Amino acid sequence: MKTAQELRDIVSQVRRDIVRMVHAVQSGHPGGSLGCAEYFTVLYHNIMEYTPVPFSMEGKDEDVFILSNGHISPVFYSTLAHAGYFDKSELATFRKLDSRLQGHPATEEGLPGIRIASGSLGQGLSVAVGIAQSKKLNNDNRHVFVLMGDGELQEGQNWEAIMYAGHNGVDNLIATVDFNKQQIDGSTTDIMGFHELRDKFEAFGWEVLDMNGNDVEAVEAGLNAAKAASGKGKPVLIVMSTEMGNGVDFMMGSHEWHGIAPNDEQLQRALDQNMVTLGDY
């Protein structure tokens, strides 16, 4: 278990990795990645129990994480490296030819820690429900965690999965929606406002919790509260409020940094705002 200060130091390093990775290839998605740095760090360091080496695709008797909004791959890859799934030096290959770190997460290259390809949105929750059901069949009492974007909830498949999980009481599933209220074309309020997430999920038979996603202590408390709410006949949803681009002031609060890379000067400003490093890749 890491202290809050240790978690914040890892978050700083993860942010440095994100902006450096995206800057190096001048492509990728920094905004959503930065907004979820605290969630990933707390989940992999203080919540889930797992064995990174050797990596087991099946993940029997392990907690399992599925990323549905695959475009925030930079934060996922950085987290997996710092959790011991592979060496952090491999982060330098992100989005380059012959890399295991594809633009969007994939299994084909065999990157440890990735259990499903994601990028085409709206598919991860169904996969997580399936893994949760396999755990029940195996009498494996570990949890399945899944992260989705809020804009991603516009995909209809999510609502098929939400309906299924509620009806069937898939209560070893802890889903989190990254509620940053931004998507590529603007704010979710303007494009397809559906901010009554609690009402919607509760109507489908889910237990719903709220969480500030940009404070490591709040994330740890929220994820522990979700674990405590699991196993009671209902799937659990955390509505996680985050700031897109969190930790880099000029990227914060705007959809503009969804999918563009910083230039050299912007990279330096971003790194200057996250000085704590555990050693860059």
Added chain:
Amino acid sequence: MVNTEVLEKKDTRSGFGAGLLELGKTNPEVVALCADLTGSLKMDAFQKEFPNRFFQAGIAEANMIGMAAGLATGGKIPFTGTFANFSTGRVYDQIRQSVAYSEKNVKICASHAGLTLGEDGATHQILEDIGLMKMLPNMVVINPCDYNQTKAATIAIADHHGPVYLRFGRPKWPVFTAPDQKFEIGKAWTIQEGTDVTIVATGHMVWKAMEATNILEQQGLSVELINIHTIKPLDDAAILKSAAKTRCVVTAEEHQMHGGLGDSICQLLARNNPNPVEMVAVNDSFGESGKPEQLLEKYGLGTDNIVNAVKKVITRK
């Protein structure tokens, strides 16, 4: 001559149901998912016998495919069941990303394929599914010819690690293969050897090709008849060997001409040993309501169409 005395007629979907039930008894990792068509897919026996390993997805096929990918991730061998239309076109992106690209051990089992679905009409008569599925990397595509072969194929694909598309149909159809056959994925089955022409058929059309073979043999032609139950991976060697001998090929399938078995055969021959090919398939149109036999006649998939295609292809040698 081949034996076309009809001893018994059974639907291929019942072969799937029987195979799935047997797998339930022999392989504890096999699970089944269905999208509100349990009776139509003949999955009810499995559901009754193994309720904990059966997942009713409701009318929500995209979620069913995703859940199957998740169950496979967790070490299970999921068999999904719905109509061929809803097994492929409706969920293409889910299959592409969550199953094929992610290399998941999911068996997509599809009934009511093709025109022989009959009266429900073109909304349900998918004629593009073989093409959709064979284009996906990592995907195996199988279209067995009768009840016994469908049962054997169902059992065999559980032992193949990777995604499989298994296509079968609704109508009662002659049963002519052995009940205890060993099903080998990717292995062509030469029903009869001959020297004048090669007929390559898949699914229900194998029976039609057998009827055509007997008509042609009575007219003095020597026909080599091959049952291709596995469209991908195709048994290239068997087809090239036969075409080298007969120097002309007729293909027969209950599918669009574009993208089906005939398309694969043409590509194989054009690249290796060009010889004339005639294709008995649906020619770029949707189907309609009607009885299976009426539809096969109207859309050019009758026994006579195969006979005529053979006569034509021989003149092109």
